[in-house]
Amino acid sequence: MWNGTWSLRVAPKVKHMLRRATNEAIPTLLNLWRRNVVSSVSCPRCNSACEYTIHALWICPVLMVIWEADEISKPFEPRLCSSSMISTRLRWLPPIPLSYKVNFDGAVFKELGAAGLGVVIRDSEGLVIGALAERIPIPNFAATVEALACRRAILFAKEMSIFEATFEGDAEMITNALKNGGTNHPEFDHVIQDSLVLASAFRFCNFSHVKRLGNLVAHYLAKINPVMSYKFGSSPFLMI
CATH class of the missing domain: 3.30.420.10 (Ribonuclease H-like superfamily/Ribonuclease H)
Incomplete structure (x- = not known):
């Protein structure tokens, strides 16, 4: 996995960001809550879900506009398309791990x-x-x-x-x-x-x-x- 990550033709800071995300080293509200830094894990952008790593970087509804407007979102289609976003809001989604x-x-x-x-x-x-x-x-x-x-x-x-x-x-x-x-x-x-x-x-x-x-x-x-x-x-x- 890491060989593939480090071989990507992207800026070094992007590679480090991916590494931190994979190791849960990003200061999301959930990670801060686990360290007794904050008392609430509710996402301040959408105010409807827990702010864990995947939510904070990709699946928060507020971020969908950014993902859909950028060429980087194309490899993820149709998961990040508008129709998928609507269906995500309608269907049951599992909680975060260990919860x-x-x-x-x-x-x-x-x-x-x-x-x-x-x-x-x-x-x-x-x-x-x-x-x-x-x-x-x-x-x-x-x-x-x-x-x-x-x-x-x-x-x-x-x-x-x-x-x-x-x-x-x-x-x-x-x-x-x-x-x-x-x-x-x-x-x-x-x-x-x-x-x-x-x-x-x-x-x-x-x-x-x-x-x-x-x-x-x-x-x-x-x-x-x-x-x-x-x-x-x-x-x-x-x-x-």
């Missing part, structure tokens, strides 16, 4: 006076570590269901002894409230505050918004069997 992604969603069953919560935990290889489908009494406001789903997702991660995770949902109102440290909405601000308190116990915790197509597993878990609750994790699939 987990926890997707959550809520559903309302007005005819039953109940709501459903769906949570799925996957590792960096996309393997399901745990999942749950839970029924709760229906709250007064629909967005409260999404906030409750997020709080349940954080609790479920703690039950699974997971303390480095990205929590991802398709309700932008809720993810924005979590990123901003709260909201003035009287119906679910207390749930947001509970979630933030729970999240403070994590070594690494990030909140992210994704479109429905990237949250389908949690969405279907929230909608299945509204009269029962199910959970599986380190033990076999259990009925609660």
